[in-house]
Amino acid sequence: MQETFLRVYENRYRLMKSGAFKSWLFTIARNQCLNWLRKSGKHVTLSDEGHELPPAADTPFSKMEKSEQVRFVTQFLESLKPEYREVLVLREYQNLSYEEIAAVTRSSLSAVKSRLFKARRRLAELMEASIQASNQNVKTAVERAPENERVSKQIFSQN
Numbered sequence: 001m002q003e004t005f006l007r008v009y010e011n012r013y014r015l016m017k018s019g020a021f022k023s024w025l026f027t028i029a030r031n032q033c034l035n036w037l038r039k040s041g042k043h044v045t046l047s048d049e050g051h052e053l054p055p056a057a058d059t060p061f062s063k064m065e066k067s068e069q070v071r072f073v074t075q076f077l078e079s080l081k082p083e084y085r086e087v088l089v090l091r092e093y094q095n096l097s098y099e100e101i102a103a104v105t106r107s108s109l110s111a112v113k114s115r116l117f118k119a120r121r122r123l124a125e126l127m128e129a130s131i132q133a134s135n136q137n138v139k140t141a142v143e144r145a146p147e148n149e150r151v152s153k154q155i156f157s158q159n
């Protein structure tokens with residue numbers, strides 16, 4: 001992070017020409033991260049750390065539900081291609097405009113729109129498949145409930 005602000009200070013004269021501080025700062029931070037990842041050879045995954053949810057109801061159930069939602073979305077974001085994940089996070093979590101995302105990623109506006117469309121479609125496909133699998137597991141469990149109950153009674157009646 002310090003290196004990012006050092007780069008901002010060193011290149012402050014360029015800001016006067018570019019005009020959009022937010023996208024300029026994101027571009028510098030993004031490039032610093034990509035350089036570090038290349039040099040270290042590491043693969044970074046998304047984590048729940050540092051992403052606090054806004055306070056809602058303080059019930060244990062609501063906290064668990066929010067935690068599950070974060071885990072659910074993070075799991076699917078991690079499975080997206082990096083270029084899809086990048087534009088989706090910049091748009092949905094950082095609230096950047098399409099133009100700002102294009103500036104940060106050094107892509108054309110049409111490329112940003114295309115990546116966002118593909119990212120959202122892929123995310124929906126992954127979530128739909130997961131929901132269908134979950135529904136199938138519930139259906140199977142419900143169908144087996146009478147059998148499981150019968151087996152449980154047999155086991156406990158033998159004791």
